[in-house]
Amino acid sequence: MNNSPERASALQQFSALMYKQFLLFRKNKVVTLFRLLTPIVVMSIYAITYSSINNSSNNKFYSDQSYPTNFADQIKCCDHVVGYSYNNDPSIPDIMPLLAKTLDMDISNFVPVPQFYMTNQTGLASDSAFNRTIPNFFATVFINRVNSTQLGYNLYYNYTTPSNPMLIAQSLASYNNPVVESYAGAIQIAVEKALINTLAQNPDLQLTVRKRAAPSALNSNNFNKTISLMLLQPFAALFIYFSLTFPTIMFLNMRAEESQRKIRAYLKTFGVYDEIYLASWLLDGMIGGFYSCVVLLIFGYACPGFDFFTKTTPSILFVVFMTYSFAMNCLCLLLGSLLSTTKGAVIISVVIFTLGLFTSIATCFIGNLIYNVYGNKYAPIGAIISILPFLNINKILTDIATGATPSFLNNPNINSDSSSSGEPAPNILYDWGNFTSTPIYDEPLVKGASPISGFASLNILFALALLFLFLAWYLDKVLAGPFGGSKRFDFLFTSDYWTPRHIPFSSVDQHTLRGNINSNDPDIAQESQNVTLENMSKYALIIRNLDKEFDGKYAVNNLSLAAENGKIIALLGHNGAGKTTTINILTNQTNPTSGTALIYGYDCVNQASSIHTLIGYTPQFDVNWPNFTAREHLKIMSSIKEKRVNLEQDINNILKQIRLTSVADNIVGSYSGGMQRRLSCGLALIGNPKIIILDEPTTGVDPANRLYLWRLIKSMKKDRLVLLTTHSMEEADALSDKIAIMSEGRLAAVGTPTHLKSRFSSGFKLHIISSQPDQAVNVVRHYLPTAIFDKSTSNTLVFTIQDIGNLSNFLKYLAQDATAQSFISDWQIQGTTIEDVFLKVAHDQKKHN
Numbered sequence: 001m002n003n004s005p006e007r008a009s010a011l012q013q014f015s016a017l018m019y020k021q022f023l024l025f026r027k028n029k030v031v032t033l034f035r036l037l038t039p040i041v042v043m044s045i046y047a048i049t050y051s052s053i054n055n056s057s058n059n060k061f062y063s064d065q066s067y068p069t070n071f072a073d074q075i076k077c078c079d080h081v082v083g084y085s086y087n088n089d090p091s092i093p094d095i096m097p098l099l100a101k102t103l104d105m106d107i108s109n110f111v112p113v114p115q116f117y118m119t120n121q122t123g124l125a126s127d128s129a130f131n132r133t134i135p136n137f138f139a140t141v142f143i144n145r146v147n148s149t150q151l152g153y154n155l156y157y158n159y160t161t162p163s164n165p166m167l168i169a170q171s172l173a174s175y176n177n178p179v180v181e182s183y184a185g186a187i188q189i190a191v192e193k194a195l196i197n198t199l200a201q202n203p204d205l206q207l208t209v210r211k212r213a214a215p216s217a218l219n220s221n222n223f224n225k226t227i228s229l230m231l232l233q234p235f236a237a238l239f240i241y242f243s244l245t246f247p248t249i250m251f252l253n254m255r256a257e258e259s260q261r262k263i264r265a266y267l268k269t270f271g272v273y274d275e276i277y278l279a280s281w282l283l284d285g286m287i288g289g290f291y292s293c294v295v296l297l298i299f300g301y302a303c304p305g306f307d308f309f310t311k312t313t314p315s316i317l318f319v320v321f322m323t324y325s326f327a328m329n330c331l332c333l334l335l336g337s338l339l340s341t342t343k344g345a346v347i348i349s350v351v352i353f354t355l356g357l358f359t360s361i362a363t364c365f366i367g368n369l370i371y372n373v374y375g376n377k378y379a380p381i382g383a384i385i386s387i388l389p390f391l392n393i394n395k396i397l398t399d400i401a402t403g404a405t406p407s408f409l410n411n412p413n414i415n416s417d418s419s420s421s422g423e424p425a426p427n428i429l430y431d432w433g434n435f436t437s438t439p440i441y442d443e444p445l446v447k448g449a450s451p452i453s454g455f456a457s458l459n460i461l462f463a464l465a466l467l468f469l470f471l472a473w474y475l476d477k478v479l480a481g482p483f484g485g486s487k488r489f490d491f492l493f494t495s496d497y498w499t500p501r502h503i504p505f506s507s508v509d510q511h512t513l514r515g516n517i518n519s520n521d522p523d524i525a526q527e528s529q530n531v532t533l534e535n536m537s538k539y540a541l542i543i544r545n546l547d548k549e550f551d552g553k554y555a556v557n558n559l560s561l562a563a564e565n566g567k568i569i570a571l572l573g574h575n576g577a578g579k580t581t582t583i584n585i586l587t588n589q590t591n592p593t594s595g596t597a598l599i600y601g602y603d604c605v606n607q608a609s610s611i612h613t614l615i616g617y618t619p620q621f622d623v624n625w626p627n628f629t630a631r632e633h634l635k636i637m638s639s640i641k642e643k644r645v646n647l648e649q650d651i652n653n654i655l656k657q658i659r660l661t662s663v664a665d666n667i668v669g670s671y672s673g674g675m676q677r678r679l680s681c682g683l684a685l686i687g688n689p690k691i692i693i694l695d696e697p698t699t700g701v702d703p704a705n706r707l708y709l710w711r712l713i714k715s716m717k718k719d720r721l722v723l724l725t726t727h728s729m730e731e732a733d734a735l736s737d738k739i740a741i742m743s744e745g746r747l748a749a750v751g752t753p754t755h756l757k758s759r760f761s762s763g764f765k766l767h768i769i770s771s772q773p774d775q776a777v778n779v780v781r782h783y784l785p786t787a788i789f790d791k792s793t794s795n796t797l798v799f800t801i802q803d804i805g806n807l808s809n810f811l812k813y814l815a816q817d818a819t820a821q822s823f824i825s826d827w828q829i830q831g832t833t834i835e836d837v838f839l840k841v842a843h844d845q846k847k848h849n
């Protein structure tokens with residue numbers, strides 16, 4: 001074919017498919033938001049949780065609360081408010097008035113308690129302050145002189161004071177009642193002031209007291225670190241798993257949706273390279289993976305509490321995250337080749353995610369106990385973990401977490417050493433050396449196991465990713481799609497795959513003609529003879545002895561057919577007659593069991609790449625992306641199909657032909673059924689194909705749109721062959737130059753509409769509407785004695801007239817005789833229709849079988 005369009009290059013197809021991925025990203029807002037926001041939201045939750053736990057260790061209460069002063073009024077529950085006791089140092093009694101003054105209280109509220117409690121403070125705490133077996137105090141102060149320059153004191157207070165309603169309410173609120181403690185804090189400060197004034201021997205000495213975090217075990221140097229380690233070690237890996245896995249699950253659903261909408265199969269008819277199709281999805285997934293990886297690293301290094309990141313060599317994390325993303329994307333592509341529905345994808349997604357999540361949670365809690373599954377009696381579990389990426393990642397994350405954030409949960413030695421020695425902790429605890437060695441674990445807990453290094457697990461992950469990718473590619477070619485099977489399962493071992501066979505015309509003639517089942521039918525016998533070498537150049541389409549068997553049943557049975565350029569050929573047949581299967585063979589969506597189909601001399605099986613540029617195809621159903629516009633559809637499909645020169649101009653021409661120019665930039669989901677059908681026909685026009693195949697182009701279309709489509713189809717046949725299937729006999733009659741009727745996969749009749757009508761003509765049909773049917777029958781019998789009475793419905797009578805010899809006399813009678821007009825109100829004579837031919841052929845076939 002000199003003027004056949006040039007197939008699009010792999011690069012052009014790739015950029016067209018990436019444009020499609022970009023549109024999916026831009027237009028599927030919900031999925032895109034999930035993919036973009038998941039890592040941000042998940043890591044934010046971690047960071048917020050971390051900082052709130054971390055901040056809670058700073059003592060909020062002591063740092064910003066101001067203390068009350070008028071104690072006497074407020075602590076009415078207590079008889080004496082403050083009890084005190086002191087040893088015999090004479091200066092100590094002077095402290096109490098100072099104390100009362102600072103607290104703005106009457107000295108009568110200060111009551112001495114027996115010396116006994118001074119030596120048995122535990123007893124005092126329980127008896128006085130808590131059980132109140134002695135007069136009711138809010139607080140009790142014990143003061144004693146340690147030496148000439150030091151005064152010591154103890155303060156006990158009661159935070160369950162019951163008789164004051166205010167305090168009851170407060171004490172119910174919490175054990176460490178902050179309000180009660182604020183009074184105690186005020187008393188403490190007052191005691192400190194009084195002691196200092198006493199020691200300084202200056203009662204007027206002004207002191208400013210700053211409240212700082214209370215000395216507490218909670219504020220030891222180690223605490224923040226311990227909390228963060230406790231938190232990080234068990235849960236950081238879980239958050240990372242979630243951030244990396246969830247977006248790939250969304251990715252799987254997008255890919256499955258393309259199969260469900262049959263877009264994948266449709267793209268094949270445009271000649272898309274399978275490898276390019278997979279590559280476009282893979283790149284999309286990897287961009288998503290890279291994005292998640294960057295978000296994780298930004299959070300890890302920018303937010304406090306991510307020792308998992310800051311103590312690990314960054315390149316390890318980058319490589320791990322990207323490899324996992326690669327493996328998951330490849331797994332999703334494999335599942336995408338296996339699954340044909342989004343429902344299936346959702347079910348698989350839930351299983352994957354739940355399994356991975358449980359494993360992640362389990363590894364967070366059991367820590368390095370997970371290593372028990374390597375090399376001892378649990379080894380089969382280890383093998384399963386290794387071959388499923390969403391489980392394997394949890395093992396790798398545990399390797400890193402154990403090394404980078406050694407908490408006491410997993411590795412008490414490392415933790416306690418670094419905190420108590422006072423030496424600064426090293427910046428990186430987990431480097432490539434650690435990553436390539438056996439992970440750190442507790443010997444007693446991991447007995448008899450030999451855990452593989454994180455790097456070894458990563459290698460397994462990578463190798464599996466490659467295997468998944470290969471299987472995705474292989475199954476995409478081999479598995480039965482919506483139009484039947486594609487390649488043989490052993491196609492890789494056939495020479496045709498590696499060195500495609502170009503069938504020369506001459507070889508076709510050497511095929512032995514098999515006797516057609518209807519070979520005694522002259523038209524069919526002639527059709528079989530047409531497909532010979534001499535006639536080969538005359539025909540655009542040659543189908544010769546074509547068979548397609550599904551599970552032992554022939555969908556196409558020994559079909560031979562030829563059609564010329566510049567014509568419309570209609571394939572008719574009942575449901576299941578084999579029309580669509582024939583089309584699927586011609587469009588290289590399924591392989592024939594035997595036989596040959598040639599389009600302009602190119603073999604539909606072995607020269608698929610040429611076939612795809614020669615044909616334009618409209619499937620039985622509208623295949624489209626509902627969120628894309630007509631212009632976007634045409635742009636993508638054009639760039640996939642042929643080498644582009646004037647893309648915009650060609651698109652505008654097609655839009656004009658299918659009358660969608662004014663709505664070209666509206667999304668296809670908003671189109672009516674007729675408009676979508678027009679777009680499907682427009683997609684068949686892409687690349688000025690030499691043969692256009694339309695599978696039921698007007699099914700479900702309203703009369704106005706159907707008329708328009710008829711005009712379009714008629715205009716399509718200029719300089720090309722149009723092959724259409726239809727269930728509308730009227731359509732076949734109006735449009736086609738040749739009709740082939742199929743029955744049970746076989747050719748049952750073939751010829752021009754006129755030829756078929758005359759060959760299968762059963763005569764003319766006479767329809768009479770009469771108020772006196774009996775009289776009408778008598779009149780017909782009189783004028784047309786050979787007419788056969790077919791049927792009567794209500795007052796309509798139908799006759800078949802084979803001998804038209806006396807017809808003119810009868811017509812004269814009907815037109816001129818007044819009596820005739822008195823009981824025959826209307827009449828019509830109709831020639832044989834294609835519907836009559838079809839029914840006759842079907843009837844004959846039934847008889848024959």
Ligand SMILES: Nc1ncnc2c1ncn2[C@@H]1O[C@H](COP(=O)(O)OP(=O)(O)OP(=O)(O)O)[C@@H](O)[C@H]1O
Pocket residue numbers: 480482483484485550551554555573574575576577578579580581582
């Ligand atoms: N992938 C397949 N697997 C098994 N059987 C199939 C497959 N595709 C088609 N068939 C069978 O082959 C026969 C022909 O089907 P085909 O779809 O070609 O008929 P058709 O003439 O196009 O029917 P319709 O007018 O309903 O579209 C039917 O019996 C059908 O069930």
